[in-house]
Amino acid sequence: MKDKYESIRLRNQLCFPLYAVSNMITRNYKPLLDELDLTYTQYIVMMILWEEEKVNEKLLCETLCLKSNTVTPLLKKLENKGYIKKSKDPEDERNLVITLTKTGEALKDKALEVPKGMACRINLSKEETATLYNILYKMLDEEQKEQRLIKC
Amino acid sequence: MKDKYESIRLRNQLCFPLYAVSNMITRNYKPLLDELDLTYTQYIVMMILWEEEKVNEKLLCETLCLKSNTVTPLLKKLENKGYIKKSKDPEDERNLVITLTKTGEALKDKALEVPKGMACRINLSKEETATLYNILYKMLDEEQKEQRLIKC
């Protein structure tokens, strides 16, 4: 390596484009999600609920790779907007069970506009998209594996 | 498409793994950057300064794809830590010129430990890394192109 400092050049980092693209995506979603009165993080929580009907907070945290200190206040906001309901699992009172309200359920159809609006904003080929998707999930899976190893 | 709602399933989003991996990367950097008393965003600012010697805020914002409302307070913190100095460009007093202090410059060698420490945390092949890098920069470049088009 010519320069001792090659490894700390911004252009040689993989982390930076990941970080910048992630910010970029969130920025691009904003105008579309404003229509639903959702932030990006609130949107991915709602996506899970539109699929699952009933989820507890722990599972939500694991699925989204977030900690409860991010998710708890976020759920409070979704509750205040009238999109979700919170209740305790009678089997184990520690578990928070989250379900959609009628309003939250109704939002599902409106949400179909979001991916439509985003489609034109990401100019990748089908193949590039698939490759990107697979590499990213590989990274997430590795991380999860690490987590499990650390627990042992 | 079988299900009308396929497009809003979390698993069918490209944005989500991007978002989750970006968070994951930042989490992984934290213990390494704590040694330098830097956050991740502060670290990428310092990387630019270690390369450039002298940068103004506008260029910094463009390079990092961030707005001044993120970068201005961040520079104040780096100044308080004694890593950078701020001055005005005499040619155009609007421009903020940022340079490293001796302490900031000295941190460069210590920073070489950071990519060393990260290497083992990303389990991608050379090829996967290159592919990921290229696709991400393609996305960033498209975005920049859009920006220019909008300006016209």
Place this chain on the structure above:
DNA sequence: TTGAATTATATCGCATGCGATATAATTTTG
């Protein structure tokens, strides 16, 4: 079986990101 460990949420403090807005310096324009 009861005190200790574990687990699931919740709270606190700090550092981003960013839209909206304010301010100061420079450039454009009529």
Place this chain on the structure above:
DNA sequence: CAAAATTATATCGCATGCGATATAATTCAA
């Protein structure tokens, strides 16, 4: 050349993310 527009920073308010810590419910263990 003076007012208007533009440009570069700065400030404000809100919504994350997360490490550290607190609290309540459950499980484990002596």
